[in-house]
Each structure stands twice: as C-alpha cells, then as structure tokens.
Amino acid sequence: MAVERGRRERKKSVTHRQLRAAALRLGAEHGLQKVTVEDIAEAADVSTRTFYDHFSSKEDAIVGFDVERVDQLRRALRERPLDEAPLDALREVMRELLEESGEEWPLRMAIIRQDPSLLSRMFDSFTTVERVMVEFVAERTATNPELDLYPVLVTAVATGAFRTSVRFWHHHSESVPLATIFDDAFVQVSAGLPAPTSQRGVRQRRGVD
DSSP: OHHHHHHHHHHHHHHHHHHHHHHHHHHHHHOGGGOOHHHHHHHTTSOHHHHHHHOSSHHHHHHOOOHHHHHHHHHHHHTSOTTSOHHHHHHHHHHHHHHHTTTHHHHHHHHHHHOTHHHHHHHHTHHHHHHHHHHHHHHHHTOOTTTOSHHHHHHHHHHHHHHHHHHHHHHTTTOSOHHHHHHHHHHHHHTTOOOOOSHHHHHHHTTOO
8 A cells, every 4th residue: 555655656746847847848938928737738748637736827837836845855954964054954955956956947047037027926935945944943953933033044044045046147147057156155155244355346345347
C-alpha cells in the first residue's frame, strides 16, 4: 500500500513539473494572454481537469509558489546542519532552489516582461514561503515569532535579498546570472552592508553620472 502511494506521489510530482514547464515554455513563446489552460494541458499530455488539480490558474503555474516547492523548501531547511547560522541556512537553501530551477527563470521573466503585474503577484506568493522560513528560524533558535523579533527579522533579510536580486536582475535584462546577483546580495548583507568606497559608489551617492 505504501509502495503504491509512493508511486502515485512520484507520478503526481512529475505531472506537476511537466505542467509548470509547459506553461513557462508556451507563455514565453506566445505570450501568456494567448495561451489557454487547455493549451498547457495538451502540451503536458494531461486533461484540463488534471491541470486544475495542480494549479488554480495559468498565472499560478508561472509565478505561484506551490505546495510542492514549499514542501521542498521545508525539507531542505530541516536537513541543514544544526550548528549553522539561520541566515546562512536560508541562503544555502534558497541558492539550491535557484540552481534547481535555473532554466525556469529566463522563461518566467520573459513572461513577466510582457505582463509586469505578474512580478508583484509572484512576490505576493512569497507569504507561504516566508511562513516556513520563520517557523524554521524559530525552531532552530528556540524563539517565538509572536514574541521575538529575531525569526521574523532574519526571514525578512533573506527574502528581501532575494526580492532585490530578482528586481535587479530583471531591470538589467538578465545580463548576469540571477544566482550570481543573489550571492553578491548575501555577501553584502553578511558584511553588514558597508557603504561603497569605490569612485563609482561615491559618484552614485552624489548623483553624478
């Protein structure tokens, strides 16, 4: 019985990824407005009903942080070393997830360029992700997020660095890998965000081109 349940779960996970991949590919090629749920389901070789078993809408398939990704995040966080600093753990897990989904991001951003409102929708979907991160930090530090600032603050720093990296990457037309920008953001955060000392940084602060 457990074997059969495991087989069903694996098949469901494969279908989920196929649907997301089809939505991203078709949306990037044709524009999401011209793509229907039926088109996505057909490309993934499943029924429309099956699509709605996995996603609430085609937009959700593009920018939503679905249950599968959230569960993956939760498992990855639990596997981090117990003596690792919470912020470092969040960084490493988010970096791993970025690498695993690296092929998705250019397609996702191509769709977002056609419909910029999807960027805000994507960030809004972070709520569930942030809740998982807060719970992880609270558990690792024996703190209460209802009473202690620390788990909420650490999560805000990590997700803030991610949001900023995505926006910066998008603004600069994805000319540098997103993971590279993300790493740089965390290097600066870990260093305490010292002010730039280069001439370029001084010119920027003075508003000089």
